[in-house]
Amino acid sequence: MKIEKDVLKMIQELSDAPGASGFEDEVVNVARTYAAPLGELKEDFMRNLYIYRKENSGNKPVVMLDAHSDEIGFMVHSIKPTGCIRFIPLGGWSKNALVSDKVLVRNAKGEYIPGIIASKPVHFMTAAEKANPSMEISDMVIDIGAVSYEDAVENFHIRIGEPIVPATKFEYDEAHDLMFGKAFDCRIGCAVMLEALRRLEGKELPCDVVAVLSSQEEIGDRGCKIAVNNVKPNIAIVLEGCPADDTFAVGYAIQTAMKKGPMFRHIDVSAICAPRYQRWTLDLAAEKGIPVQESVREGGGNNASVIQTSLLGAPAVVAGVPVRYIHSANGITTNFDFEATVQIVVAMLENLTPEVIASF
Ligand SMILES: [Zn+2]
Structure with missing residues (x-):
């Protein structure tokens, strides 16, 4: 399955954009260029x-599409x-996935400068x-190559409170259909959202659609808590990059394999995805021949947990694009x-009639 050049470019730009939780500005800027032809854009102080x-x-009825724009990162302590x-973590990192990662540290001039999460050379280690x-x-420390505190401050313009992200650059191996990069949680979901909206441009739907790139998901779903008040959805589709388990779980227990389509969770620790809506979605995928x-x-x-339990509550399901080694610098x-995720989202929006929504 060949990917269009423009779509690949969009995924690359979204993945490469630095956007640690609370500092999503550059992701929003990338998304704005692709979203501008699709509808009216608004932004709030949370960078939703x-x-x-x-x-x-x-x-x-209003369908809320949600994909979070932030990625897990760090902040200069x-x-x-x-x-x-x-530095401190912003979001859930495994300490085992960090040492010797190359990172980018934003400085007081707004430039992202390279550094390395330092590891002690084996030569200096005790038994x-x-x-x-x-x-x-x-x-742990990040080494930007400065020789002293004064050098770091005066010549590298480092200051506390600034965000840090992995320096990973997106690559696509077309022969094997493999995308390597950072922040696929949830930039691949952001890309699904924008591409689904593009494919539906000019089409009449049985529902109104408000799509939100929500901020600060990785530190407690904070952007969505605001966004849901602005959108007041009747129902929602939450997009995610979700952890693939096919290189860890034993065969019978694998539930999120690469190249098997988006994963729809019945439950996670934060939510039970509205069961009737979940079943309707799985049946729709089977009917349309879309792998899920x-x-x-x-x-x-x-x-999804925020949307289901805010205001008067709105049923939500989660379409997760499988990502191997999520929450590390390389996925x-x-x-x-x-x-497959774009296809199921398009099919859902074409079929979410007021009657169908009322049946959930
Ligand atoms: Zn996520």
Whole structure:
């Protein structure tokens, strides 16, 4: 399945854009260029970006499409006398996935400058350190190549409170349909949202659509908590990059494999996805021949829980594009799964009539 050049470029730009939680500006800027022809755009102080589909009637049920724009990252905590940076995590990192990652640190001039999460060379390790090299994040530093505190501040313009993201650059292996990059949680979901809206441009739907790139999901669904008040949805489709388990789980228990389509969770620790709506979605996929997977998650959580329990509540399901090694600096996802997710979202929006919605 060949991917259009423009779509690939959009995924690349979304993936590469630095956007640690609370600092989503550059992701919003990328999304704005692709969303501008699709509807009216609004933004709030949380950096939530709203796309009101231009074909909306104002008298149909409102479907909220949600994809979060932030990625897990870090923040500068302090600068050591050596010029190295102490940092805190923004979102759920595994400490085992960090050491020797290349990162980008935003400085006081707004530039993202390179650094490395430092590891002690083996030459300097004690026997005890060699036996157990694992470090806590609070003991790690980022080395930008400065030689002192003054050098870091005066010449690199480092200051506390600034965001840090992985320096990973997107790559596409067309022969094997593999996308390598960072932040596919949830930039691949953002891309699905924008592409589904593009394919529906000019078409009449049985529902009105408000799409939201919501901020700060990774630190407690904070953007969505505001957005839901502005959108007042009747129903929602939450898009995600979700963790693939096919290189960890044993065969019978694999529920999120790469190249098997989007994963729809029945449950995670934050929500039970509206069961009748979930079943309707799985049946619709079967009827249309769109590959999907279903899962019973023992972890995880996302904006669906906020949407289902805010205001008067709105049923939500979650379409997750499988991503291997999510919440690390390097993930893998595929056009096959991206495309299947776009297709199911389009099919859902074409079939969410007032009667269908009322039946959930
Ligand atoms: Zn996510």
